Amino acid sequence: MTLRLTHTAKTYPDGTKALLPTELSVCKGEIVSLLGPSGCGKTTLLRIIAGLETPDAGSDIWFDDDNVTALAVEDRQVGMVFQSYALFPNMSVRANIGYGLKMQKLPKAEIDARVTEVLEMCQLQPFASRAITALSGGQRQRVALARAIAPRPRLLLLDEPLSALDASLRESLRDELAVLLREFDITAIFVTHDQDEAMAIADRVAVMSHGRVVQSGSPEELYRNPTSSFVAGFVGNAMALSGKADGTTLHLEGGTLTLPSDGAGQTVYVRAEDVRIEESGPLRGKVEAVTFLGTHYRVVISGVTSGAIASIHSGQIAPKVGDFVNMSINPEALMLLPTEADVA
Known part of the structure; x- marks a missing residue:
């Protein structure tokens, strides 16, 4: 299914513009992330697509050739995975997954077949009869995904699907979610404030700031060719050289x-991995902090520009706090962006 939004905006009764007029297209089978800081409008946009929020007059939302702008949420055939998962604690895993199918009044045999199919795809067969309260956070996340997928929605919407998990689980489940979404071959949009999550899962990332999409592209495009200082800083933590x-x-x-x-x-702008500590580099500064991160050190250096900059240092030995070091930066690694482009 192809999704198209034209002139889609949201203004609340008190005059707050949560979403400025927005254009967005999502192709069939594409996984798109809405990425941005808190309050940028990404969840509002997702809720408008779902039918949970009414957009301003003049907004249009199309699912293929169907204008769904005025359709109620229950008539849009969208699957949703929320931050809290919103699972029924008094039901088993199988009953949770089959709940939406029962609401559709499908024959029991078809419900059983579909539930079994998604249990297998989400590797939940061993937990089918288990209560939700007896599952780990990662298992609950898979149940929420399976429940959203079982009714075969036209579109899957995910709101911060991994944020309820602890940091140690997040990375492995991020990769698992990317695999599952592609196995289901479903058109999906997910909201996140985590750039690593967006870049690991999405085919395309739409970066949002102050109620609008400021740049959209593949993770590689956004990282290598940001069009504004906001995108450079938010995707890849680029540092300004004043x-x-x-x-x-x-x-x-x-x-x-x-x-x-x-x-x-x-x-x-420059990214930390492009600041190289070398004996004869043309830049010189003082080491303020050194953090060991396993595969590399993150070295924070002052005196190069108005603020401190960081270097990702992969040597076996790191400089010490208080040392003066020389650095070099390949000219091709520097990003030149219009000063007035910062929208954050």
């Missing part, structure tokens, strides 16, 4: 850098 550009030379507090193009009117 200095004075003179043509293709950037003069910083801690040295000079060669830019890939004329830096006039631009703000220069």
Whole structure:
């Protein structure tokens, strides 16, 4: 199913503009993430698609060739997975998954066949008769997904599906969710504020800020070619290098850098993995903090620009706090973005 939103906006009675006029298209079988900080409008947009919020006049929501803008939530044939999972604690896993099918008044044999199918796909067969209260957080997440998928919805909507899990579970279940969504071959939209989650699961990411989509593209496009300072900072934590550009030379507090193009009117950004600590680099600064992260060190350095910058250092030995270090940055790793593009 293809989803299209045109001129879709939401203004609350007190005048708050939760969502500015938005255009969004999602292709059949595509997994799209709405990514952004709290209050950016992503959950409002998801709720409008679901039918849980009424958009402003002039908004249009299309499922294929059907305009569903005025349809009630129960008539839209969407599956939903909420942050809290919203499972029935007094029912077994099998009964939870079959609940929506019973509401559709399907024959018992068909309900049993569909429930068995999704139990197998979500690897929940051993837990079919178990109570929800006896499951781990990860198992509950799979039950919520299975219950949403069982009625074969036109569209699957997920609101922060992993945020209720502890950090140790989140990464493995993030990968599992990506696999399951593709196995189901279903069109899906999920809301998250976690860039790693969005980039690991989605085919396309729509970054939102202040009630609008500021850039949409594949995870690689957003990471390598951000169009604003907000996207550069939010996707990949790019750091601003505040200095004075003179043509293709950037003069910083801690040295000079060669830019890939004329830096006039631009703000220069770099990511920590592109700041290399070297004996003879053109930049110099003082080590303020060192964090060991297993495969690498994160070294925070002051004196290079107006704020501290970080370097991902993969050497066996890290510099110590208080040391002065030299650094280099490949010109091709620098991102030049219009100073006025920051919308955050």
